[in-house]
Amino acid sequence: MDGGFPDQELFPREPALVAPGAVHLPAHLGTERQAELLAACRRWALPPAGLRTVRTRGGVMSVRQVGLGLHWYPYAYARTAVDGDGAPVKPFPDWLGEWAHATAAAAARTAAERTPGDAAGPWEPPAPGEYDVALVNFYPEGARMGMHRDQEERSPAPVVSFSLGDSCVFRFGNTEGRGRPWRDTELRSGDAFVFGGPARLAYHAVPRTRPGSGPERLGLHGRVNVTVRVSGLDLASEHPPGAPAR
Numbered sequence: 001m002d003g004g005f006p007d008q009e010l011f012p013r014e015p016a017l018v019a020p021g022a023v024h025l026p027a028h029l030g031t032e033r034q035a036e037l038l039a040a041c042r043r044w045a046l047p048p049a050g051l052r053t054v055r056t057r058g059g060v061m062s063v064r065q066v067g068l069g070l071h072w073y074p075y076a077y078a079r080t081a082v083d084g085d086g087a088p089v090k091p092f093p094d095w096l097g098e099w100a101h102a103t104a105a106a107a108a109r110t111a112a113e114r115t116p117g118d119a120a121g122p123w124e125p126p127a128p129g130e131y132d133v134a135l136v137n138f139y140p141e142g143a144r145m146g147m148h149r150d151q152e153e154r155s156p157a158p159v160v161s162f163s164l165g166d167s168c169v170f171r172f173g174n175t176e177g178r179g180r181p182w183r184d185t186e187l188r189s190g191d192a193f194v195f196g197g198p199a200r201l202a203y204h205a206v207p208r209t210r211p212g213s214g215p216e217r218l219g220l221h222g223r224v225n226v227t228v229r230v231s232g233l234d235l236a237s238e239h240p241p242g243a244p245a246r
């Protein structure tokens, strides 16, 4: 990608293996790609099937969401915004799948480097064209996301996340439960985070964002995160099956 030397930083932040299968790629998207992705998010946020408030078992989420390719809602996927305006979900763009594929491949290389003796790393990136759904999350000031795992997909392919705007604390835990051990990573605008293989079903959360910390030139108040996934579901079927409750 066109990431590079983060501005105002004395030393570049390095790619890191946060847990086996979980890779942080700092400054992965350069300024132009961030602006491009944000412009797309603004289009996707518009109705029909635009940004909506999500009600879970735990209450109302402070993060507002829009789906692409398939509509995620608690706790399944559908072809329409079943818990929103009921409109057909917006299509998943090929270019976003290409970004996710390239990012998963870069993360696999980092993982392989950081996992001596396991030349292939903990997972293989999926084939080009396999990424087919995305969740766009908008975090206004004060919004957070509780510990959960991404388990409504039927594919073991790694989840690829891109962050824009305000920085946040991204808490990456374990597959056993919501408790410790976990590791906190700061995700900044342009960072990517990939979790697959042994980390694919790990619990994770965003306990807080840092209001006002985003790059001024991006022109975003708050934080946007886009997670790209392989659904493993039949997009042509009327009611793609969801997984049981998480």
Ligand SMILES: O=C(O)CCC(=O)C(=O)O
Binding pocket: 135, 137, 145, 150, 161, 163, 170, 187, 204, 205, 206, 225, 227
């Ligand atoms: O906002 C983030 O960085 C994480 C989002 C997330 O976990 C999700 O969409 O499932």
Ligand SMILES: [Fe+2]
Binding pocket: 148, 149, 150, 204
């Ligand atoms: Fe998640």
